Amino acid sequence: MTIFGVALLALCTLIGVFLGDLLGVALGVKANVGGVGLAMILLIAARSWLLARGKLGHGVKLGVAFWSTMYIPIVVAMAAQQNVVAAVRGGPIVLIAATVSLLLCFACVALLGRFGRPEPAEDAQIRHGGAVIGGDLDDDDAAPVAPPHSVGKA
Amino acid sequence: MLHMIEHVFVEQSLVAAFAVVGALMLVSNFASRRLTAGRVHGSAIAIVLGLGLAYVAGLYTGGKKGVADLPVFAGIGLMGGAMLRDFAIVATAFEVDVVEARRAGLLGVLALALGTVIPFIVGALTAVAFGYTDAVSITTIGAGAVTYIVGPVTGAALGADSAVMALSIATGVTKAVMVMVGTPLVAKLIGLDNPRSAMAFGGLMGTVSGVAGGLAATDPKLVPYGALTATFHTGIGCLVGPSLFYLTVRAIVG
Numbered sequence A: 001m002t003i004f005g006v007a008l009l010a011l012c013t014l015i016g017v018f019l020g021d022l023l024g025v026a027l028g029v030k031a032n033v034g035g036v037g038l039a040m041i042l043l044i045a046a047r048s049w050l051l052a053r054g055k056l057g058h059g060v061k062l063g064v065a066f067w068s069t070m071y072i073p074i075v076v077a078m079a080a081q082q083n084v085v086a087a088v089r090g091g092p093i094v095l096i097a098a099t100v101s102l103l104l105c106f107a108c109v110a111l112l113g114r115f116g117r118p119e120p121a122e123d124a125q126i127r128h129g130g131a132v133i134g135g136d137l138d139d140d141d142a143a144p145v146a147p148p149h150s151v152g153k154a
Numbered sequence B: 001m002l003h004m005i006e007h008v009f010v011e012q013s014l015v016a017a018f019a020v021v022g023a024l025m026l027v028s029n030f031a032s033r034r035l036t037a038g039r040v041h042g043s044a045i046a047i048v049l050g051l052g053l054a055y056v057a058g059l060y061t062g063g064k065k066g067v068a069d070l071p072v073f074a075g076i077g078l079m080g081g082a083m084l085r086d087f088a089i090v091a092t093a094f095e096v097d098v099v100e101a102r103r104a105g106l107l108g109v110l111a112l113a114l115g116t117v118i119p120f121i122v123g124a125l126t127a128v129a130f131g132y133t134d135a136v137s138i139t140t141i142g143a144g145a146v147t148y149i150v151g152p153v154t155g156a157a158l159g160a161d162s163a164v165m166a167l168s169i170a171t172g173v174t175k176a177v178m179v180m181v182g183t184p185l186v187a188k189l190i191g192l193d194n195p196r197s198a199m200a201f202g203g204l205m206g207t208v209s210g211v212a213g214g215l216a217a218t219d220p221k222l223v224p225y226g227a228l229t230a231t232f233h234t235g236i237g238c239l240v241g242p243s244l245f246y247l248t249v250r251a252i253v254g
Helices: A002-027 A035-052 A058-069 A071-079 A084-089 A092-113 A124-133 B002-011 B013-035 B042-061 B071-079 B082-095 B098-103 B105-129 B135-144 B150-158 B162-186 B195-205 B208-218 B220-253
Strands: none
Touching (some): A092 B135, A092 B162, A124 B220, B002 B013, B013 B042, B013 B071, B071 B082, B105 B195, B105 B220, B135 B220, B150 B162, B195 B220
16 A cells, blocks of 8 residues: 555654654754664665565555655755845855855865776666656556666656 | 635645646746757756745745745745655655665765865855954854854854854855755766765765755756765764864864
8 A cells, every 4th residue: 555655754754853863962962963864774774674575565665656756846845945035145255155165065076976996887776766756657667677767857 | 816816825735835836847847848958957947946936035025935935835835844855855765776875885974074074164264264253153154154054053052143143044055055056067077977976965065955956956866865965964064063163163263
């Protein structure tokens, strides 16, 4: 049933955020430390566990996949409620601090990305993930050995 | 008549938001195909449109939450708020290639460290260049350059001036907006086309909204990898901002 997938996702999110809060308290920080990241790791573990026992049914996959396909629309809604006026009116100090740190960080991405071993060929699972998060659910049954699928709509 | 439509939008706020965002995506995908021949991702256009609408709405209402400050579009606030945003981000983890993510784990940690230290130093130096001399203000503005949550959390912990806090938040928001818009533009240049570099990107950029928007606009398949590291960023920033960073700054400026 689809609700099992949604519930699994909800459970992982709740536990992850709770653990993040606990970690914050333990470290004496007034913030959640990595709650969403911990929730993601929990969900990955849950998937492997279900997969190994052959319990990863269509409904469970659908329940989670639906929310990944909603990711981009949700991000668009998020963009529409940013305090853009404050960003535009920030003045030179804001602009300089933001731009310079951004440029340096972009440069670091280029540097770190080239570190280490040569790029392995992109596998089907990564491509399938891109299609789902891009908003496509067509080849749901064929996962994770989906046929080559155009990523997103680009 | 108009009043009745408005009433429906207010009462069915989340449902209305689905319809509005769907329409926005439709227009953006159409523009992507027809006006740019598919070169610019539909989601990139939608995000920029969203930011544009947030600007216009912000000018009109004088509020801080963009379109969501208009009662008719309050549902956008729920749909794009932290709860559903985090829920959808966690869902993308279902598509993660575990081997790939684990292989880039150390890289992610390194990126997190750099992504916290570099913006802080830049922000702090900018504050000094603009005449701030006290350790609290310098640290608060520097922390704002990390993310717009680290800034006010640090400022509140240190008891910073409210004008400085506002500046700190504005720096973080500006950075997030720039990441959303700038990432697809520089993606090719910085080699952002595989899970490894996406994990480095998430750790370095930090701001969850910036990373979420920037990667969505660049290539959806990279989203979970970037999000995995980015979500640790704010917590780490809030940890070192009022402690390690503040003490270091105080030791330097006295």
